[in-house]
Amino acid sequence: MARMKRGAKTQAIRDYVAANPEQGPKDIVAGLKAQGMTVKPGLVSAVKYGKKNRKRARPSVRVAARHTKNGSVTVEQLIEVKRLADSIGGTDHVRSALDALEQLR
Numbered sequence: 001m002a003r004m005k006r007g008a009k010t011q012a013i014r015d016y017v018a019a020n021p022e023q024g025p026k027d028i029v030a031g032l033k034a035q036g037m038t039v040k041p042g043l044v045s046a047v048k049y050g051k052k053n054r055k056r057a058r059p060s061v062r063v064a065a066r067h068t069k070n071g072s073v074t075v076e077q078l079i080e081v082k083r084l085a086d087s088i089g090g091t092d093h094v095r096s097a098l099d100a101l102e103q104l105r
Contacts, residue, residue, distance in 0.1 A: 009039050013047040 012035075016028055023031065025044040032039050085094045 009037065009043065010047055012037055013039060013044055017048050 012032060013028065016031055017023075020028070020031065025041045025048065028044045028048070029039055029041050081094075085091055088094055088097060
């Protein structure tokens, strides 16, 4: 059997989903098999439901550890602190986390 071009199965799945949006992955696999194309349900799910590449915001230790000459806070540090506050759940949670850290000292 000849090899298919890269992305041919994905495009076939997209075309099939466009024509039959109500069908689930198993039905799409069966429909494409009837057309002579073998695909796996995982690929169908990834194409149909669009697995997104989302990066999680992680607080950066490097930026927080950087010091300025006069000891003031940089804009980058403030942005990192805001990201941390957003990831924890707000400033109240950050304050309680800082209080917990202080008790550990």
